[in-house]
Amino acid sequence: MKPLAAQPSRRLSDAEIVARAHRSDRNFAILGLSVLVISMIVLLSLIVDFMVDGLGRIDLDFLTSFPSRRASEAGILSAWVGTTLVMLVTTALAVPLGVAAGLYLEEYAPRNWITHLIEINVTNLAGVPSIIYGLLALGLFVQSLAMGQTILVAGITLALLILPIIIVATREAVRSIPLEIREGAYALGADKWQTVSGYILPTARPGILTGAIVGMSRAIGETAPIITIGALTFIAFLPPSPVQDTFPFINFNWLNSPFTVMPIQMFNWVSRPQAAFHVNAAATGLILLLMTLLMNAIAIWLRYKIRRSMR
Amino acid sequence: MLQPGLSENEMTAVTPALDAVASKEPAPLRASVRNLNFFYGDNQALKGVELPIVEGKVTALIGPSGCGKSTLLRCFNRMHDLYPGNRYQGEIILYPEGINIVAPEVDPMLARLRIGMVFQKPNPFPKSVYENVASGLHIRGIRNRSEVDGRVEAALRQAALWDEVKDRLQESAYGLSGGQQQRLCIARTLAPDPELILLDEPTSALDPIATAKIEELMDELRGAYTIVIVTHNMQQAARISDFTAFMHLGHMVEYDVASLIFTNPTEERTRSYITGRFG
Ligand SMILES: Nc1ncnc2c1ncn2[C@@H]1O[C@H](COP(=O)(O)OP(=O)(O)O)[C@@H](O)[C@H]1O
Ligand SMILES: [Mg+2]
Numbered sequence A: 001m002k003p004l005a006a007q008p009s010r011r012l013s014d015a016e017i018v019a020r021a022h023r024s025d026r027n028f029a030i031l032g033l034s035v036l037v038i039s040m041i042v043l044l045s046l047i048v049d050f051m052v053d054g055l056g057r058i059d060l061d062f063l064t065s066f067p068s069r070r071a072s073e074a075g076i077l078s079a080w081v082g083t084t085l086v087m088l089v090t091t092a093l094a095v096p097l098g099v100a101a102g103l104y105l106e107e108y109a110p111r112n113w114i115t116h117l118i119e120i121n122v123t124n125l126a127g128v129p130s131i132i133y134g135l136l137a138l139g140l141f142v143q144s145l146a147m148g149q150t151i152l153v154a155g156i157t158l159a160l161l162i163l164p165i166i167i168v169a170t171r172e173a174v175r176s177i178p179l180e181i182r183e184g185a186y187a188l189g190a191d192k193w194q195t196v197s198g199y200i201l202p203t204a205r206p207g208i209l210t211g212a213i214v215g216m217s218r219a220i221g222e223t224a225p226i227i228t229i230g231a232l233t234f235i236a237f238l239p240p241s242p243v244q245d246t247f248p249f250i251n252f253n254w255l256n257s258p259f260t261v262m263p264i265q266m267f268n269w270v271s272r273p274q275a276a277f278h279v280n281a282a283a284t285g286l287i288l289l290l291m292t293l294l295m296n297a298i299a300i301w302l303r304y305k306i307r308r309s310m311r
Numbered sequence B: 001m002l003q004p005g006l007s008e009n010e011m012t013a014v015t016p017a018l019d020a021v022a023s024k025e026p027a028p029l030r031a032s033v034r035n036l037n038f039f040y041g042d043n044q045a046l047k048g049v050e051l052p053i054v055e056g057k058v059t060a061l062i063g064p065s066g067c068g069k070s071t072l073l074r075c076f077n078r079m080h081d082l083y084p085g086n087r088y089q090g091e092i093i094l095y096p097e098g099i100n101i102v103a104p105e106v107d108p109m110l111a112r113l114r115i116g117m118v119f120q121k122p123n124p125f126p127k128s129v130y131e132n133v134a135s136g137l138h139i140r141g142i143r144n145r146s147e148v149d150g151r152v153e154a155a156l157r158q159a160a161l162w163d164e165v166k167d168r169l170q171e172s173a174y175g176l177s178g179g180q181q182q183r184l185c186i187a188r189t190l191a192p193d194p195e196l197i198l199l200d201e202p203t204s205a206l207d208p209i210a211t212a213k214i215e216e217l218m219d220e221l222r223g224a225y226t227i228v229i230v231t232h233n234m235q236q237a238a239r240i241s242d243f244t245a246f247m248h249l250g251h252m253v254e255y256d257v258a259s260l261i262f263t264n265p266t267e268e269r270t271r272s273y274i275t276g277r278f279g
Helices: A014-057 A061-066 A078-106 A112-123 A130-144 A151-175 A179-187 A192-221 A224-228 A261-269 A275-310 B016-021 B070-078 B109-113 B129-139 B145-158 B178-190 B210-222 B236-241 B258-263 B268-274
Strands: B028-040 B045-054 B058-062 B088-094 B117-118 B194-198 B227-230 B243-248 B251-258
Touching: A014 A275, A061 A078, A061 A151, A061 A275, A061 B129, A078 A112, A078 A151, A078 A192, A078 A275, A112 A151, A130 A151, A130 A224, A151 A192, A151 A224, A151 B058, A192 A275, A192 B129, A224 A261, A261 A275, B028 B070, B045 B058, B045 B070, B045 B243, B058 B070, B058 B236, B070 B088, B070 B117, B070 B194, B070 B227, B109 B117, B117 B178, B129 B145, B145 B178, B178 B194, B178 B210, B210 B227, B210 B236, B236 B258, B243 B258, B243 B268, B251 B258, B251 B268, B258 B268
Parallel strands: B045 B251, B058 B227, B058 B243, B117 B194, B194 B227
Antiparallel strands: B028 B045, B028 B088, B243 B251
């Protein structure tokens, strides 16, 4: 019997190893670039399609008119005001609550099974279909609590929807802060609250901001939960003004006003048979896109400013 | 030479080593570690450690990597309390009150408010130079503008950094070089006027020139501050310390006047270590 000596495999020369490395780098770069180009083309053609259909329709009248039975006279005033106000409520609720919850889970919560259970559930909630939130809101806020189909209820619903996103982003941001920063603050004699509010939270701001904007970008385009709670599709008035000329000069009556939002307005027009309404829908889509981009731009600018002040 | 049971008179515990320095008067102690055991969960990292810390002097902790130097240092300001499962047993007495700062009933903040620490890697906060140095003051509720300004400047001068940063106090600390950042961290530690300063290998991440500056600084702080410094560099320990303690496998092997440790150690293990036979 021959000894089972392993047959030495042919050794690659150094030049061959280098060539192989270059080849695999290049292959991956080509693959990545193709995927990127394809998705960019899809997105761009979508935008171009919107533009071809809708750009000509956008003028001041379109922005300052209420919807109408006649497509040429219809506008999106109530829709963009509605979207803006709902987003205001959503942001005002979701960001402070989400950040506080994330900080609590990361810094304060005892490491036990209850905390663990909460953490798993929060992460899972981020994946729950949005219509489920709509059903919850319909049952709880609209029916049980009789709050009506208002801006406030829509804002709360969307806030619940994006809360998990902001909580998870806050936790990630807090967890990625170097241990040395935390220990440095404690070593100076800081208590927990001083450490969290003075050193951890400011350091985590860029990451939290990113999470907030991802959440808000999702909320601004949501249609299902808002239709579910019963937002109207035809609104020919604005919510009451938040400012008044008598003391205390501001009021919150607008919170309890019926409303519509951009995606619903769009959906409404798309489902009409007349082509003229489809043009309106495309124009609305363009402006919704613009609002999302604007929101993102503000966030990127803020994050840039924060990051620059930190290095 | 190590004396396991220090004398009854806590304030003036005397060892022959201390006598050699303060030839006439017994050396006053700032702190004293007594029979200290420390556990990371079930893993005992310190075993019956004894160590006097003499007021106004520089005490160096040396020993091979993993012998427990950092662990001992971090007991002084209760850093271990930040993580679950850690346990102290024994005493670190802080004078003049004689309180045991590792006692469970003593709040860790109490130790940290009185004892400052400089870390191995410079760890400035992502804030301005000024804000960094003022941090310890703000944490203590000191907000009077002129007082904070004065103490920030004084601390930066003590840390030999003032001339380099006085025109960029409002700029981010991350713009400073590594050596400057470490001196900034020293200034930040000095600003609240701590009773004891702990340094954990403060120069191990720095180049030789930055290291020399920090060593010079240690020399200037001597007398005004009591300093405990961990170093794995024996030349550094010999250059800057008044007393040197050699640790091995969680034990305090030998403690003595620096010059004696490096010329005539009592213990065989110390001799092997300083002659480079292990570690
Ligand atoms: N967080 C920790 N958990 C468990 N064991 C640790 C931890 N930190 C250090 N140790 C152990 O304690 C011993 C002493 O470590 P350390 O004090 O860091 O040594 P040194 O600073 O002298 O290099 C080592 O055996 C190390 O493995
Ligand atoms: Mg160490």
